[in-house]
Amino acid sequence: xxxxxxxxxxxxxxxxxxxxxxxxxxxxxxxxxxxxxxxxxxxxxxxxxxxxxxxxxxxxxxxxxxxxxxxxxxxxxxxxxxxxxxxxxxxxxxxxxxxxxxxxxxxxxxxxxxxxxxxxxxxxxxxxxxxxxxxxxxxxxxxxxxxxxxxxxxxxxxxxxxxxxxxxxxxxxxxxxxxxxxxxxxxxxxxxxxxxxxxxxxxxxxxxxxxxxxxxxxxxxxxxxxxxxxxxxxxxxxxxxxxxxxxxxxxxxxxxxxxxxxxxxxxxxxxxxxxxxxxxxxxxxxxxxxxxxxxxxxxxxxxxxxxxxxxxxxxxxxxxxxxxxxxxxxxxxxxxxxxxxxxxxxxxxxxxxxxxxxxxxxxxxxxxxxxxxxxxxxxxxxxxxxxxxxxxxxxxxxxxxxxxxxxxxxxxxxxxxxxx
Ligand code: SAJ
Numbered sequence: 051x052x053x054x055x056x057x058x059x060x061x062x063x064x065x066x067x068x069x070x071x072x073x074x075x076x077x078x079x080x081x082x083x084x085x086x087x088x089x090x091x092x093x094x095x096x097x098x099x100x101x102x103x104x105x106x107x108x109x110x111x112x113x114x115x116x117x118x119x120x121x122x123x124x125x126x127x128x129x130x131x132x133x134x135x136x137x138x139x140x141x142x143x144x145x146x147x148x149x150x151x152x153x154x155x156x157x158x159x160x161x162x163x164x165x166x167x168x169x170x171x172x173x174x175x176x177x178x179x180x181x182x183x184x185x186x187x188x189x190x191x192x193x194x195x196x197x198x199x200x201x202x203x204x205x206x207x208x209x210x211x212x213x214x215x216x217x218x219x220x221x222x223x224x225x226x227x228x229x230x231x232x233x234x235x236x237x238x239x240x241x242x243x244x245x246x247x248x249x250x251x252x253x254x255x256x257x258x259x260x261x262x263x264x265x266x267x268x269x270x271x272x273x274x275x276x277x278x279x280x281x282x283x284x285x286x287x288x289x290x291x292x293x294x295x296x297x298x299x300x301x302x303x304x305x306x307x308x309x310x311x312x313x314x315x316x317x318x319x320x321x322x323x324x325x326x327x328x329x330x331x332x333x334x335x336x337x338x339x340x341x342x343x344x345x346x347x348x349x350x351x352x353x354x355x356x357x358x359x360x361x362x363x364x365x366x367x368x369x370x371x372x373x374x375x376x377x378x379x380x381x382x383x384x385x386x387x388x389x390x391x392x393x394x395x396x397x398x399x400x401x402x403x404x405x406x407x408x409x410x411x412x413x414x415x416x417x418x419x420x421x422x423x424x425x426x427x428x429x430x431x432x433x434x435x436x437x438x439x440x441x442x443x444x445x446x447x448x449x450x451x452x453x454x455x456x457x458x459x460x461x462x463x464x465x466x467x468x469x470x
Pocket of ligand 1: 220273280316318319320380381
């Protein structure tokens with residue numbers, strides 16, 4: 051095996067599935083996380099996040115002896131960085147986790163090793179990783195971006211550094227890790243080659259070679275594309291409401307045109323990807339990224355629009371019971387990160403319009419902010435039975451399957467068009 055030892059930095063939604071997949075394929079994998087609770091949980095063969103079938107794979111990986119978790123890195127042939135890349139309140143990228151990972155692994159890197167950044171990152175981040183590692187390792191040569199004049203220099207490089215953005219959809223991670231095509235961009239061509247060789251050992255999709263800057267922009271482009279298209283759908287739903295047109299019927303009809311494919315409106319865009327990544331593009335050139343910024347603003351303003359709708363319908367009650375179905379950022383997952391539903395439920399509770407019941411089958415307790423605002427977590431049947439107003443925020447399977455007879459005599463606000 052050309053790369054027997056792999057060290058994965060960050061054991062979250064991307065790092066843990068990647069580490070356990072590699073371990074089950076026979077690599078010796080050392081997973082690193084700053085959270086000692088996550089490390090202990092994984093070493094016992096359990097998981098600290100929700101993803102279908104991941105528990106089975108982690109258990110198999112740990113039992114085989116090929117996967118161990120720790121809070122410190124170790125020497126390896128390949129280092130994969132899969133840490134969060136959030137944005138700050140001012141929408142600028144926060145690269146502190148990537149920088150910390152690069153500086154933490156630098157002492158363990160040796161000549162001939164490959165370092166791959168998988169975290170979604172602003173253009174230029176992979177080159178900055180080289181700079182951060184070089185500060186700690188003057189004994190090693192790190193690759194530099196090739197220009198027409200510097201190609202020959204790449205011969206002298208000793209460590210290979212690339213970007214290979216993750217593209218998996220939460221809920222289908224294990225399948226997509228293997229089957230999706232991957233964009234592979236080295237800081238120089240030798241790094242690209244090395245990275246293609248590594249991913250070729252476990253990815254069944256096609257490997258598409260480019261440079262690190264294009265790979266960084268490509269990932270951001272994919273999510274900005276989706277954001278812009280969801281913003282279009284959300285704008286149609288707002289227009290439809292104002293013009294007395296059902297937006298879901300409208301979109302279904304328009305999509306019968308052979309070259310039209312509109313996405314679905316909803317209560318806003320959540321998650322740690324689509325609601326964040328376009329800002330990396332906007333931040334890099336605010337003067338040029340006008341459409342991408344506007345799409346972000348349209349999607350970010352949708353929760354407020356839903357909130358106003360609920361408040362309008364609540365006006366005729368003195369103390370309405372409002373059942374809010376779903377808190378996750380999308381259907382059939384437990385992930386509440388950047389969830390527009392959480393934002394809506396929190397704002398409803400804070401505005402004291404009535405008693406707020408939340409139904410979220412994938413969690414056992416509410417996030418503290420919702421609990422403190424007075425929201426109650428209840429099961430679907432009791433919530434609907436008690437409610438004057440039912441707000442569908444996430445199209446989780448149990449909500450889709452709900453017998454709609456129970457909604458008779460209720461005011462229904464269906465932000466997903468599920469019960470049409
Ligand atoms: N949404 C809508 N209407 C739609 C589709 C989605 O309102 O028609 C909302 C969802 O409810 C959710 C948000 O958009 O709040 C994002 O959901 P998603 O399913 O579109 O995407 P994510 O964030 O789960 O995963 C995305 C994927 N990117 C693309 O589809 C281009 C995934 O492949 C990426 O790996 C992931 O981002 C990531 O990590 O970047």
